[in-house]
Amino acid sequence: MNGFVFSLVYAMLALALFMATIRLCKGPSLPDRVVALELISSIVVGVIGVHAIDTGVLSLLDVAIVVALIAFLAAIGFARFIERGGPRSD
Template sequence: MIDVVLWISFVIMCIALIVTFIRLVLGPTLPDRVVMLELMALLSVAFIGLYSIKSGHSAFLDVALVLALTAFLAAVGFARYLEKGGLHDDD
């Protein structure tokens, strides 16, 4: 039963990742793209967490934690860049 739930979760995550990537490419402004990159990092952490549950190896959770912290720091860096007067238009 848990295998079916995990496979359904993997499929839903794949669909979410594809939709997020499309929005990343089509995003009209830079802040929209930054938010989509953050969402892709979150989905990657979720993928790693699901894989850790499926494989039974808890070492992958450490990788997910490092990825989550790195994505957070990148989001803070992008926010500071935009706040300091970074690109406003994608022209």
């Protein structure tokens, strides 16, 4: 029963990752693509967390925290980029 639950969670996360990747590739504007990239990083954190619980290797949670912090810094960088008016042709 426990293996079935983990398989179901992995399948749902893989489907979410696939759909977010489609949005990243198609996504008509730059903010859409950045949001899709943020979603992908959140899904990766979820996959790492579920894998850590599934295998019992709790040190993987440190990896998930690092990935989440890097994704947060990327979001802050993009917000500052938008705040300053986007790309300039100086």
